[in-house]
Amino acid sequence: MASSQKLTEYERKRLENIRRNDEMMAALKIHSKATELSASSSAKRQRVVTKSYKVSPEKKPRTQSPIVIRRSLRTRGMPPEYSDFKALDDTVEATPVAAKALTQSNPSPRDLGPLSSRDAYRGTGSDKLLMERILGVSKKPHEDFGYENGGDSIKGACDRLELGSLSLNPENIARVVPGRIMNVRFLPCSNSKLIVVGNKFGDVGFWDVDSSMDKDDGIYLYHPHPGPISGISIQQQCSSKIFTSCYFGFIRLMDAEKEVFDLVYSSNDSIYSLSQRPDDIKCLYFSEGRGGFNFWDERVGKCSTQWNLHEDRINSIDFNSENSNIMATSSSDGTACIWDLRSVNVDQPKPLKEVRHNRAVQSAYFSPSGSSLATTSMDDTVGIVTGVNFDNTSMIKHNNQTGRWISSFRAIWGWDDSYVFIGNMKRGVDVISPAQKRTIFTLESPHMSAIPCRFDAHPYNVGMLAGATSGGQVYMWTLG
DNA sequence: GATTTTATTACCTCC
DNA sequence: GGAGGTCCATAAAATC
Numbered sequence: 001m002a003s004s005q006k007l008t009e010y011e012r013k014r015l016e017n018i019r020r021n022d023e024m025m026a027a028l029k030i031h032s033k034a035t036e037l038s039a040s041s042s043a044k045r046q047r048v049v050t051k052s053y054k055v056s057p058e059k060k061p062r063t064q065s066p067i068v069i070r071r072s073l074r075t076r077g078m079p080p081e082y083s084d085f086k087a088l089d090d091t092v093e094a095t096p097v098a099a100k101a102l103t104q105s106n107p108s109p110r111d112l113g114p115l116s117s118r119d120a121y122r123g124t125g126s127d128k129l130l131m132e133r134i135l136g137v138s139k140k141p142h143e144d145f146g147y148e149n150g151g152d153s154i155k156g157a158c159d160r161l162e163l164g165s166l167s168l169n170p171e172n173i174a175r176v177v178p179g180r181i182m183n184v185r186f187l188p189c190s191n192s193k194l195i196v197v198g199n200k201f202g203d204v205g206f207w208d209v210d211s212s213m214d215k216d217d218g219i220y221l222y223h224p225h226p227g228p229i230s231g232i233s234i235q236q237q238c239s240s241k242i243f244t245s246c247y248f249g250f251i252r253l254m255d256a257e258k259e260v261f262d263l264v265y266s267s268n269d270s271i272y273s274l275s276q277r278p279d280d281i282k283c284l285y286f287s288e289g290r291g292g293f294n295f296w297d298e299r300v301g302k303c304s305t306q307w308n309l310h311e312d313r314i315n316s317i318d319f320n321s322e323n324s325n326i327m328a329t330s331s332s333d334g335t336a337c338i339w340d341l342r343s344v345n346v347d348q349p350k351p352l353k354e355v356r357h358n359r360a361v362q363s364a365y366f367s368p369s370g371s372s373l374a375t376t377s378m379d380d381t382v383g384i385v386t387g388v389n390f391d392n393t394s395m396i397k398h399n400n401q402t403g404r405w406i407s408s409f410r411a412i413w414g415w416d417d418s419y420v421f422i423g424n425m426k427r428g429v430d431v432i433s434p435a436q437k438r439t440i441f442t443l444e445s446p447h448m449s450a451i452p453c454r455f456d457a458h459p460y461n462v463g464m465l466a467g468a469t470s471g472g473q474v475y476m477w478t479l480g
Numbered sequence: 481g482a483t484t485t486t487a488t489t490a491c492c493t494c495c
Numbered sequence: 496g497g498a499g500g501t502c503c504a505t506a507a508a509a510t511c
Binding site for chain 2: 496497498499500501504505506507508509510511
């Protein structure tokens with residue numbers, strides 16, 4: 001399981017250097033930009049985005065200190081099963097004492113252990129307002145749209161939804177982080193527009209859209225991870241706890257109450273996706289290395305299950321809203337699979353259903369009702385799987401060749417089963433109708449200056465759609 | 481068969 | 496307005 005990262009230590013070090021330079025350059029560029037703007041007062045080139053993240057000059061990215069390279073055990077010639085235990089050891093080591101000892105010998109930002117949000121924070125102003133907002137959101141459950149009666153409200157809004165009335169207002173655009181966004185998420189609360197993104201450098205950015213209407217821009221930048229953020233998970237019942245995973249093998253929990261990014265899990269292998277069951281806040285499900293699938297239980301404090309579900313990396317994990325024992329995975333091995341967690345054979349895992357594509361599959365998401373599955377593959381199709389036992393598969397053509405600079409497209413569901421949203425290479429958002437099996441509409445706007453490639457639909461506000469780009473921008477589409 | 485190299489793509493910054 | 500730099504994605508081609 002804990003198998004091949006194809007990187008040698010040398011390569012890893014090289015890439016780490018590249019990334020370090022990137023971070024530094026990004027920060028420096030922002031500084032020069034800021035001074036330039038304040039010096040030359042008015043009209044010049046029109047800037048596309050007014051709102052943008054800012055980096056504090058005192059808190060320059062901590063990139064000059066030596067980096068601890070996490071070597072895969074495989075590259076050290078150790079048996080893979082040993083590394084599984086090693087991963088747990090790392091978690092155990094991650095006490096403040098251990099972290100401190102590590103800091104003294106090697107003042108690296110990649111210390112294992114809790115990272116205070118103050119240390120991770122890269123912004124200019126105070127982040128107090130954000131913490132209060134997050135806590136406020138989590139204390140105020142979704143009063144208007146309780147889970148039970150919410151169904152009806154959402155259903156009504158979905159029935160009335162007209163794609164033509166979705167619009168992108170200039171004030172709903174912001175550059176939330178530097179570089180490429182890999183993940184975007186709304187905080188699950190009906191009366192807030194709080195967006196979280198994770199980028200390639202390991203930054204986590206917040207955009208409080210409402211507060212950005214005032215003089216404050218409402219953007220907050222943190223740097224809790226050393227590498228690309230592969231997953232963000234926030235539970236409906238507990239939105240002050242934000243889990244993030246990264247390619248370098250770490251999972252951290254941002255706890256707004258304690259104001260820390262706690263280290264939850266650490267491994268020598270890459271973590272490619274992260275998910276939680278909708279009804280369980282204590283467990284994490286994530287993919288590791290080539291085809292590995294892990295199940296981490298907070299009550300036990302370790303991984304109680306490790307399966308090898310795929311031949312290659314697992315790009316997404318999603319749970320069925322109707323029955324949370326049913327899970328969908330997508331993999332670079334060219335398949336998407338549906339599993340019943342209660343009946344997975346450890347030695348020879350057999351899926352309930354396998355959807356075959358001709359190339360890597362980037363995502364597989366269940367529809368809001370749980371009765372359909374949408375897959376997105378590099379073979380230029382979006383698969384729609386329906387039927388009582390997911391027996392019906394139709395492949396809809398869609399150009400998914402994003403190339404090197406743009407993150408792969410991943411088709412997501414809207415607020416009911418009627419629409420699937422996916423980015424296109426012409427700076428638009430294609431809307432696919434699963435019923436008609438074709439693209440029926442494209443969201444376009446002169447304000448979208450880049451290709452939106454990763455999306456999230458607001459869980460309670462029908463029509464509110466966030467699209468994120470490879471340049472750190474977020475576009476929030478709204479109704480009217 | 482396993483590993484390495486190469487072509488592809490769009491964004492941002494600077495001039 | 497246009498040139499140059501990007502550089503952890505992926506698959507095909509080339510090489511070992």
